[in-house]
Amino acid sequence: MVAFGKRLKQTQIEEWQGYYINYKILKKKVNQYTRQIENGSGDHLLVLKDFSIMLDNQLEKIVLFMLEQQGLLAKRLSALREQQDTSFQQGSILDVSEVREAYQSVGQDLLRLLFFVEMNAIALRKILKKFDKRLGYGFTNYYVKTRANHPYSQLQQIFKHVGFGAVVGAISRNLADLQDNQGSYVSIYDQPLLHLQDPVVTSIRVAVDRLTNSTNFLHFMGKHAMIVQEDLPSPPQDDVDEQTFDLMSLLLNLMNTFLYMVNTYIIVPTADSYSLSLGAAATVCGAVIGSMAVAQMFSSVYFSAWSNKSYKRPLMCSSVLLLVGNVLYALAFDLNSISVLLIGRVFCGLGSARAVNRRYISDCVPPKLRMKASAGFVTASALGMACGPALACLFQVKFKFFRLTFNDDTLPGWFMALAWLVYLVCLCISFKEPPKPEFNILSQESNRGQKTHNTAENGLEQPLLEGSEEKKQDDDDEDDQDYDQNDDDSEENHKPATSIVAAYRLLTPSVKAQLLIYFMLKYAMEILLAESSVITGYYFKWSTSSVALFLACLGLTVLPVNVLVGNYISNMFEERQVLLTSEIIVCIGIVLSFKVGFPYSVPQYVISAVITFVSAEVLEGVNLSLLSRVMSSRLARGTYNGGLLSTEAGTLARVVADGTITLAGLWGESRLLNTTLFPSLLICISSIVATCFTYNSMY
Structure with missing residues (x-):
């Protein structure tokens, strides 16, 4: 892959080259500071001051040029408005198509300017990250803290600017007035939900949202899927051929996600009673639930590697393992064996194909559908989480058939075995294996080496400046080559991580x-959900149906909460602000859950559980949305990608939480609640402290 500095050069608009951030000279300056520090001749304060001045000058150059271009666009729009008014006053016939083309031309130039600002914003983030990594000064923390909140912040003009709003509004309003449906409404301001069907306006809206980190429910849910995107906007010649895309295969991929989540949570309401019926303690439910997560930690890596070669075969293998696992889970009752029960859940965990589900969306879905598919992945997971306990609520029957017992403990296993059997048949018949990922990867490398680049929406093309003299100018001086060999911009370091350890080394402190x-x-949510049947049975004598209904209601809050956050909260506040606030609310929910002195009541349990669960859901969405933006682009590809790391972190949390429940059961059910909540509180406080220390780096 081409190094970032060269890619930045390739994507520059030729006539604006002198106004871009000088990434090359900034990188050379970082190399110079590195040599000074290694030689013992560098001064911490002088380095910070010198580099801050350089960045301030670069930002000022960009912002002043941006304002100048906005003024030119405003002048053109003003001239067009005068032309329309003059034609109206003179009663002359206005050539609507000609005026529309003029507004669209202004819109295309606005897209060029938006792309200019976006590339500079990306370059600024990259150089800040590079400085911190190479010198270890925490410069980003200092620079953002001192610049971002200043009333005359030029940094905010780049990342959170508002100057484009008037230009976008003028183009949108006038193009709407020139549409064929003119007269069906007064103006765009009277019908804000009526979207203008003009590709230029649509592209502008998407570009502005991306640049300002504004979002909506669809994009918020898509980021929630933790499918990490490239660090530069994708060219229109994307690596995915739309002709090879198969909608049925995508739906089957999402169905796998849904069924797996149902399989995970359908046993939660009855895991304690099942354990008791087999002669074990009720708190062994933690081991029963957690054994699936333990196996998932290993299967995630295996399936992620397998998806480099195929998608259909790992999905088929997943279905077979889950089919066998659920049959064993159901047979454990008649065999009177807790071991068979645990083995069945291990088989279910080994069948986790969530890594394949993510890779399929990332590699095989066309870019215009990828965000919707990512949102579908999250929605399928949320619905599965709610449907699992709800289905368990329906299995309140008991009968025998050919020596096999069917009751509320075994029916979840039999039902899921049948579901996976039907799914396996549909998979074999309808799933179409897409082109091998190796082919896609080669295509990506080929496309990225092309002479053109663009935003994904506007089709803007710029020729790559080429020639022996310019090529020499792009190369770093010989003195810097030793540093660039280990630099983030080197071509070698743009390859995907080849191991978990290599992936971990790519993580910054904020990540x-x-x-x-x-x-x-995930730890807090797993403690809440996994021990719910034991806690409510001990304190409130709730039946299995009551527990299942309560868990289903909690699961149903996932989508409304994400709608609220995606459409409103994330646009009203910075994501890092929502992140820290949500952590504090989770901490409050955990504190309210403790049993201290007075009798434990249903209102206390329900209110604290809702606060903890809902705030954790808000936190998960915002955290993954922010994580998908700041994580290294090397983790967007390959087996050990960002999605796998987040999955492993969440799965490890579930394993530790379920193990905590089982171990806490040794002290008796009366101490289970406080014993399991205490580690959750400590981890929550630790995460809040870590957020405060890295807050200004989450930018």
Whole structure:
């Protein structure tokens, strides 16, 4: 892959080259600072001051040029408005198509300017990250803290600007007035939900949202899927051929996600009673539930590697393993064996194909559908989480058939075995194996080496400046080559990580803090869900149906919460602000869950559970959305990708939480609640501290 500095050069608009951030000279300056520090001749304060001044000058150059271009666009729009008014006053016939083309031309130039700002914003983030990694000064923390909140912040003009709003509004309003349906409404302001069907306006809206980190429910849910995107906007010649895309295969891929989540949570309401019926303690439910997560930690890596060669075969293998696992889970009752029960759940965990589900969406879905498919992945998971306990609520029967017992303990296993059998048949018949990922990877490398680049929406093409003299200018000086060999911009370091250890080394402190947050929220949620049947049975004598109904209601809050966050909260506040606030609320929910002194009541349990679960859901969405943006682009590809790391962090949290429940059961059910909540509280406090230390790096 081409190094970032060269890719930045390739995508520059030729006539604007002098106004881009000088990434090359900034990188050379970082190399110079590195040599000074290694030689013992560098001064911490002088380095910070010198580099800050350089960045300030670069930002000022970009912002002033941006304002100048906005003024030119405004002047053109003003001239068009005068032309329309003059034609109206003189009663002359206005050539609507000509005026529409003029507005669209302004829109195309606005897209060029938006792309210019976006590339500079990406370059700024990259150089800040590089400085921190090479010198270890925490420069990003200092620079963002001192610049971002200043009333005259030029940094905010780049990342959170508002200057484009008037230009976008003028183009949108006038193009709407020139549409064929003119007169069906007064203006776009009277019908804000009526989207203008003009590709230029649509492209502008998407570009502005991407640049300002504004979002909606669809994009928020898509990021929630943790399918990490490339660090530069994708060219229109994408690596996925739309002709090879098969909708039925995508639906079967999402169905695998849904059924697996149903399989995970359908046994939660009855795991304690099943354990008791086999002669074990009720708290062994933690081991029963957690054994699936233990196996999933290993299967995720295996299936992720397998998906480099095929998608259909790992999905078929997953279905077979889950079919066998559920049959064993159901047979454990008649065999009176807790071992068979645990083995059955291990088989179910070995059948986890979530890594394949993510890779299929990332590699095989066309770009215009990828965000919708990612949102579908998250929605399928959420619905499966809610449907699992709801189905368990329906299995309140008991009968025998050919010496096999069917009751509320075994029916979840038999039902899921049948579901996986039907799914396996549909998979064999209808799933179409897409082109091998190796072919796609080669296509990606070929496309990225092309002479053109663009935003995914606007079709803007710029020729790559080429020639022996310019090629020499792009190469770093010989003095910097030793540093660039280990630099993030070197071609070697743009290859995907080849191991978990290599992937871990790519994580910055802020990303590590966010993975800790993800571990914390999954731990807190697993403690809440996995021990719910034991806690409610001990304190409130709830039946299996009551527990299942309560868990189903909790699961149903997932989609409404994400709608609220995606459409409103994430657009009103910075994601890092929502992140820290949600962590604090999770901490409050955990504290309220403790039994201290007075009798434990249903309102206390329900209110604290809702606070913990809902705030954890908000936290998960915002955390993964932010994580998908700041994580290294090398983790967007390959076996050991960002999605796998987040999955492993969440799965490890579930394993530790379920193990905590089982171990805490040794002290008796009366101490289970406080014993399991205490580690959850400590981890939550640790994540809040980590967030505070890395807060200004989450930018």
